[in-house]
Amino acid sequence: MNPIFKTLLAGTAALLCLGALAQEATIRKNIAERVPQLKAIDEVSKTGIPGVYEIRVNGSEIYYTDAQANYVLQGNLIDTRARRNLTEERIDKLTAVKFDALPFKDAFTIVRGNGKRKLAVFEDPNCGYCKRFERDLQKVDNVTVYLFLYPILGADSGEKSKAIWCAKDPAKAWQDWMVRDQAAPAAPASCDTSALARNVELGRNHKINGTPTLVFTNGTRVPGAVDAKQVEQMLNDSKS
Numbered sequence: 001m002n003p004i005f006k007t008l009l010a011g012t013a014a015l016l017c018l019g020a021l022a023q024e025a026t027i028r029k030n031i032a033e034r035v036p037q038l039k040a041i042d043e044v045s046k047t048g049i050p051g052v053y054e055i056r057v058n059g060s061e062i063y064y065t066d067a068q069a070n071y072v073l074q075g076n077l078i079d080t081r082a083r084r085n086l087t088e089e090r091i092d093k094l095t096a097v098k099f100d101a102l103p104f105k106d107a108f109t110i111v112r113g114n115g116k117r118k119l120a121v122f123e124d125p126n127c128g129y130c131k132r133f134e135r136d137l138q139k140v141d142n143v144t145v146y147l148f149l150y151p152i153l154g155a156d157s158g159e160k161s162k163a164i165w166c167a168k169d170p171a172k173a174w175q176d177w178m179v180r181d182q183a184a185p186a187a188p189a190s191c192d193t194s195a196l197a198r199n200v201e202l203g204r205n206h207k208i209n210g211t212p213t214l215v216f217t218n219g220t221r222v223p224g225a226v227d228a229k230q231v232e233q234m235l236n237d238s239k240s
Contacts, residue, residue, distance in 0.1 A: 166191035
């Protein structure tokens with residue numbers, strides 16, 4: 001390539017970069033002054049719409065603004081040609097859960113059959129949908145379930161979670177309560193329950209807003225009480 005042409009290209013790229021930085025600085029400055037609750041911006045980036053920028057705050061909250069931050073929009077950005085919810089896709093990516101990075105020390109395991117297939121589940125002991133899910137999950141064999149107690153439905157959820165977590169056999173205590181309708185065990189006087197607080201923080205960071213929430217080894221996250229047939233299908237899909 002001609003040296004002069006290369007110099008021109010490098011200069012153009014540098015100007016574009018400086019322009020982008022100046023644009024971002026303008027957006028950050030104006031947002032901080034006009035919308036102080038959004039001043040801690042994590043990232044400013046262009047969207048597919050000329051003159052419209054994405055603002056990301058608090059890890060995964062998405063807003064949109066113009067080049068001067070004169071207007072701010074909150075809502076879903078839809079690609080009508082591809083029929084895609086770009087905002088939803090972006091949030092899903094930001095809050096994705098990497099299965100192998102989960103803190104398994106803060107969960108207990110339930111193993112059925114050879115346990116070769118793996119599944120992580122976030123559940124609250126006071127969740128009726130979770131009870132229905134757990135009872136149907138009994139039909140799924142050859143799986144290791146990593147159960148993350150996720151007490152988000154109230155103070156009583158926390159007490160029951162503590163009692164189950166601190167039981168001599170948490171897996172048995174959990175299934176006694178969820179599947180066999182037996183009373184939750186009494187919580188011992190002393191037990192380290194810090195894992196429960198970490199689970200709640202983990203779930204909030206990943207926008208896990210309801211229970212049950214299932215996480216498969218391929219990163220697929222499924223909210224709600226899906227039935228055994230669907231779990232089987234997703235377990236098999238996550239292996240491929």
